[in-house]
Amino acid sequence: MRFLVYFCAGLAGGVLGGMGMGGGCVLIPILTVLCGVPQHMAQSVNLLTFLPMAAVSLRVHAKNGLLDTRGVLWTIVPATLLSVLGGLFVQGIPGGALRVGFGVFLCLLSLYQLASGVRQLRGGQQAGGQQSGRKQQNSEQ
Amino acid sequence: MKGVAQAAKMSAAGIFTGAVNGIFGGGGGMLVVPLLQANGRQPLAAHATAILIILPVCFASAVVYLCGGWFDAELFLAVGIGVLAGGAAGARLLGSITPASATLVFAAVMFAAGVRMIV
Structure with missing residues (x-):
């Protein structure tokens, strides 16, 4: 039963992650709030399980010609270094405090998402309806 | 000069993204997507390329968490x-x-x- 619950949590996070929408932002709260997994453990499982999922998604995206690698190393190298430092930093933080911090992070992120979603909707209307804009994008690929 | 400014901007974004990804064990991709779009990539390409950037970042922080005993x-x-x-x-x-x-x-x-x- 435990296995099935965790599997469903992974499925939900995976669908969003495969679309590049930060599946971890959904997976981590599902695991901590609904399944009672400790915050650090949920973050660890999110990082580790993202790896094979990302490899699979990347293959699909590469086949669809969606990868654009110009200058990405400028972001990858500093991000990798800081992610190690950030990971080391939270090893000493209590789970409860980390969970509250994560909640604040999620709220900020969702407000930003909301703003960009509304912007997209408005932009789509100006361009003569979103569906037509979408079709154009797809035919460009 | 434009190339240098661009590289500095992408590095700064990398520093922020990496710190967030390490501290919260995810969420880096959410920050990288708008950054890539700001640099002129189409939304779909930005989503796909974000995964490429976040892959090594997640690998590095996953090692830190596993070493911390979270398994x-x-x-x-x-x-x-x-x-x-x-x-x-x-x-x-x-x-x-x-x-x-x-x-x-x-x-x-x-x-x-x-x-x-x-x-």
């Missing part, structure tokens, strides 16, 4: 299989959904989860 075989296996199956489906769905509506639904779910974690 549970049953949990990791169950979630891992679920994420893998869901990820393949999500990548195929990317070409067939309306981005704005997906973003709005996603924002609402995340906000609810965030509030639940604070209180």
Whole structure:
């Protein structure tokens, strides 16, 4: 039963992650709030399980010609270094405090998402309806 | 000079993204997507390329968490299989959904989860 619950949590996070929408932002709260997994453990499982999922998604995206690698190393190298430092930093933080911090992070992120979603909707209307804009994008690929 | 400014901007974004990804064990991709779009990439290409950037970043922080002792075989296996199956489906769905509506639904779910974690 435990296995099935965790599997469903992974499925939900995976669908969003495969679309590049930060599946971890959904997976981590599902695991901590609904399944009672400790915050650090949920973050660890999110990082580790993202790896094979990302490899699979990347293959699909590469086949669809969606990868654009110009200058990405400028972001990858500093991000990798800081992610190690950030990971080391939270090893000493209590789970409860980390969970509250994560909640604040999620709220900020969702407000930003909301703003960009509304912007997209408005932009789509100006361009003569979103569906037509979408079709154009797809035919460009 | 434009190239240098661009590289500095992308590095600064990398520093921020990496720190967040290490501290919260995820979420870096959410920050990289708008950055790539600001640098002139199409939304779909930005989503795909974000995964390429976040892959080594997540690998590095995963090693740190595992070294910190955060591992549970049953949990990791169950979630891992679920994420893998869901990820393949999500990548195929990317070409067939309306981005704005997906973003709005996603924002609402995340906000609810965030509030639940604070209180």
